[in-house]
Amino acid sequence: MTLRARWRAPWALRLGLLIGAVHGGTLEASERAPVSIGDVKIAQESGVSSDTAPELGRALRAALNAELGRTSLDRLKRPLVVSATLTQLSSERSDQRTKASATISIALSRADDRVLFAELRGRASVEEASGNMASLRRAALEGAVRGAFARLPEAVRRSR
Secondary structure, three states, X not given: OOHHHHXXXXXXXXXXXXXXXXXXXXXXXXXXXXXXXXXXXXOHHHOOOOOOHHHHXXXXXXXXXXXXXXXXXXXXXXXXXEEEEEEEEEEEEOOOOEEEEXXXXXXXXXOOOOOEEEEEEEEEEEEEOOOOHHHHHHHHHHHHHHHHHOOHHHHHHHOO
């Protein structure tokens, strides 16, 4: 290798890395996950106190991520965004039983233009002899997400 070729090699490598980094950003945007989690909200009229809303928001996001990992979708033409709202959460404790129920609404939209094309609802109730109220609420929330996600593959198929 000549002196001139040795001097150009590092610059060519740097230029190649720079072009790859710039182009890689474009590729990264087009190779996004086929379905991602968008907004996660707790409706004010849901019956959730402001003290527990942040914890339930995190639990809802975790349940959405878990179900998304379990759900198999056919190859998608466009990336999608799943946004969820906890619309109702109730719990009651009696002498012998503890019960919690949750209702969620999931909005499915295209990632590029955010056009809404499906709304899915899920509802679940959990009852135990003497359970921890927080864990029962999370279980009801997870069940509601599972119920809504059961209809996700069909909604995606219809959107094509």
